[in-house]
Amino acid sequence: xxxxxxxxxxxxxxxxxxxxxxxxxxxxxxxxxxxxxxxxxxxxxxxxxxxxxxxxxxxxxxxxxxxxxxxxxxxxxxxxxxxxxxxxxxxxxxxxxxxxxxxxxxxxxxxxxxxxxxxxxxxxxxxxxxxxxxxxxxxxxxxxxxxxxxxxxxxxxxxxxxxxxxxxxxxxxxxxxxxxxxxxxxxxxxxxxxxxxxxxxxxxxxxxxxxxxxxxxxxxxxxxxxxxxxxxxxxxxxxxxxxxxxxxxxxxxxxxxxxxxxxxxxxxxxxxxxxxxxxxxxxxxxxxxxxxxxxxxxxxxxxxxxxxxx
Numbered sequence: 001x002x003x004x005x006x007x008x009x010x011x012x013x014x015x016x017x018x019x020x021x022x023x024x025x026x027x028x029x030x031x032x033x034x035x036x037x038x039x040x041x042x043x044x045x046x047x048x049x050x051x052x053x054x055x056x057x058x059x060x061x062x063x064x065x066x067x068x069x070x071x072x073x074x075x076x077x078x079x080x081x082x083x084x085x086x087x088x089x090x091x092x093x094x095x096x097x098x099x100x101x102x103x104x105x106x107x108x109x110x111x112x113x114x115x116x117x118x119x120x121x122x123x124x125x126x127x128x129x130x131x132x133x134x135x136x137x138x139x140x141x142x143x144x145x146x147x148x149x150x151x152x153x154x155x156x157x158x159x160x161x162x163x164x165x166x167x168x169x170x171x172x173x174x175x176x177x178x179x180x181x182x183x184x185x186x187x188x189x190x191x192x193x194x195x196x197x198x199x200x201x202x203x204x205x206x207x208x209x210x211x212x213x214x215x216x217x218x219x220x221x222x223x224x225x226x227x228x229x230x231x232x233x234x235x236x237x238x239x240x241x242x243x244x245x246x247x248x249x250x251x252x253x254x255x256x257x258x259x260x261x262x263x264x265x266x267x268x269x270x271x272x273x274x275x276x277x278x279x280x281x282x283x284x285x286x287x288x289x290x291x292x293x294x295x296x297x298x299x300x301x302x303x304x305x306x307x308x309x310x
Contacts, residue, residue: 005037006303007060007086009077013045014069015148015171023278024066027299031064034300043067043077052080062306063088064299066278069144073275074100082308089302091274092310095247099274102142102176105246112245114238115268119178127175128164136180139164141171152180181257181268186225188239189253189276189284191298192305195236195243196287200225221283223290227258234264242272249310250302251276253284 008031010024011017021042028040039058043051048071055063063086067073075097081088091099099105109116122132127139135157140150149171151161163169185201200222225232239254246252253276259266276284278299288298 003036003061003303005039005058005060006031006062006064007055007058008038008040008064008066009043009055009072010040010066011042011044012067012069012072013043013048014067014071014073015144016069019277019279020066020068020072023068023282024064026278026295027064027066030296030299031303034296034303036300036303043072052084055081055084055086060086062086062303064303064306065089065275068275068277069148070100074143078310085308087306087308088310089306090250090310091246091248091252095249095310096274098246099248099252099272100143102140102271105271108245109242109269112241114242114245115265117178117181117268117270119176121174122177124164124169124173124175127177128160131160132177133179138178138180140176140178142174142176144171149175154180181259181270183257183259183261183266184227186227186235186256186258186267187253187283188235188256189251189287190239190243190248191251191288191293191301193240193244195239196284196291197223198225198227198232198235199223199283199287200227201283219281221281221286223286230264231258231267234267238267238269242269246272246274248272248274249307250305251284251298 008024008028010020012020024040028038031038041054063081065088073096075093078093078096103121106116135153135155137153153160187199189196201219203219235256242254243252253273255270257268285295
């Protein structure tokens with residue numbers, strides 16, 4: 001079948017809505033450049049009950065899923081697309097759900113021999129009441145992306161972050177406490193079964209948080225990363241293995257911390273993103289370009305890779 005009409009799902013109602021709107025707009029433009037007829041659908045919380053009908057009315061050959069975070073990246077919208085029988089991009093229901101649930105993803109990594117930080121789930125109340133492990137450690141929501149709600153509790157801090165007790169906290173009542181891994185921030189995009197290359201991320205902010213990821217000038221991407229060849233090979237291998245262990249499809253991106261004092265044993269996998277960002281500052285498209293794949297070519301590949309039962 002010749003694929004002609006693509007519905008780009010963007011927006012959503014997670015804290016990553018603005019990033020998704022940017023990703024969707026960029027993907028839509030690239031797909032038009034690649035020769036597709038494109039309709040962009042803004043998935044809003046108010047309109048979520050009508051979303052299935054909107055998709056069917058659009059009558060696409062393929063759905064390009066540019067949603068990020070809960071509902072769009074965690075298996076929920078993937079399940080709806082399976083029911084509707086609409087082929088879609090990126091990972092399927094199970095892989096999306098596993099990767100979004102950080103603690104369950106860590107269990108998969110452990111089984112596959114992929115090193116990840118030591119951690120445990122605790123209630124928000126417990127995390128706010130006092131140190132749940134020896135500082136330094138990290139507190140993060142168990143099912144969010146883009147470093148939303150991530151806090152580093154450093155040595156000498158008297159108590160956990162005040163945000164945990166805020167009335168405005170809407171990131172779940174269970175959080176993940178993990179050991180803090182010192183060192184350098186590295187990331188690898190996987191396209192199909194091929195790990196592309198390694199990027200090092202540096203920032204002048206406190207750490208690679210939401211602002212560093214998406215604000216102009218918030219971070220610097222060093223591509224290819226200036227790291228020893230054995231560390232590069234280790235990152236590429238772990239990214240491929242993490243992608244496969246979770247059952248990911250299409251494109252994913254694995255994030256690492258590397259402690260240079262420990263050599264190859266210092267490479268630790270933090271998480272896998274099943275729907276990497278596609279904004280102007282995004283890492284996966286940069287790596288594809290480094291490998292000679294333009295952004296329209298990348299989006300075209302994603303559409304041609306789309307299917308149901310992923």
